[in-house]
Amino acid sequence: MSYSVVVVDDHILLSQAIGGLVDGFDKFSVLYICKNGQELVEKLKNPKNIPDIVLMDVNMPIMNGIEATSTLYKEYPQVKVLALSIEEDENVILKMLRAGAKGYLMKDVKKTELENALLELMEKGYYHTNTVAKVLVDSLSGKESSLDSLKERELEFIRHACTEKTYKEIADEMFLSPKTIEGYRNSIFEKLNLRNRTGLVIYAIKHKIFIP
């Protein structure tokens, strides 16, 4: 008897390939493959489709890995989610773990490390690389991410700021006075320690507030 694994990844070639790898492991076999979180949620409605492990990509269209993991964790907490991503952004890793992922692997791991991770996941209930451990320690040592301190209206402004619009134009679109927009900008600059709009754009793109 082997543990069942579901692969969720929008890059079909990759998911199939990873599925192939997993099928090659002694104690694991692939139950099925999904293209996004939505598809997974649908599938799980049938009890026969509930696996031991979900290998979950983080960046997916329709329903991304974070939402999917979160849903999964609420409804089927016994299913262990192992995140698999090229994403090394601290905040993404944290969000994934908070959503209930039991482990986080970078996509550049070796085949043997994947097998090892799966084994440890079933034995200990979790698996974490050094990178992830470091992120966790950092996050515990106080400092809430400055990103989390941004409010919804501020995020909306930032997305506008990542265009060629002037602040005046942004103010019009957000139905606010240009002076209010300046206020938003100034408080964001201070919170994120930025000097000017260029810095803000780079920050927004780095932290996926705005995706070009």
Add this chain to the structure above:
Amino acid sequence: MSYSVVVVDDHILLSQAIGGLVDGFDKFSVLYICKNGQELVEKLKNPKNIPDIVLMDVNMPIMNGIEATSTLYKEYPQVKVLALSIEEDENVILKMLRAGAKGYLMKDVKKTELENALLELMEKGYYHTNTVAKVLVDSLSGKESSLDSLKERELEFIRHACTEKTYKEIADEMFLSPKTIEGYRNSIFEKLNLRNRTGLVIYAIKHKIFIP
């Protein structure tokens, strides 16, 4: 007897997984796997290591897919390069094809399409999806990419512009007068049809001139 395939990709898990898929195909088998272009070039020095096909990732550290393909095409034109990438940027696709790639696959293809591509590659000598065909047609219909019209010094300026530096500071770092920098900026704005620096930053990131 089966055709030999080399996989070049910096994401080790992916390259091993794709290798596994290829080994599963009837007429193909994996010769070896490389982490980047440099490693491939080294390997090829031994005639025993020259494969029929190279499955080449485009985004790699050290020596990327475009450089690697270009080198390969000069020294071993009989080797067929099939580019494999998540990149859908027109310019990247074009550069890869100009470098001598015989095909370009998005990483979200299905297993069967990969096999089909490999077979067609050996039979016809090339394989192109509809997406790639469209890009090719577009590129032929005149309009050289505005990106290509940017000169080296301009690109250097753009990378500086993607920071929090003022133009004055950029001028200092490039040992030019602030007025010259203004000249650069204005001609770039016109060439790329931009209104302001924010637009330039977004453009630079979209077209991989600057990677955040």
Add this chain to the structure above:
DNA sequence: GTAGAATAAAGGGTTTTTCCTATTCGTAAA
């Protein structure tokens, strides 16, 4: 009820960016 956040907005000043036109200087082509 009232102090204190949090949100929206204004006044007014400085710096940077944006835009337009024009000059110099070297190099390459006619």
Add this chain to the structure above:
DNA sequence: TTTACGAATAGGAAAAACCCTTTATTCTAC
């Protein structure tokens, strides 16, 4: 030898961005 061109540069001016301080208003907590 002109002519033409591109790269570097300047002056001037308007627009936008940046910065600091202050003021209503609302909502919330004590």
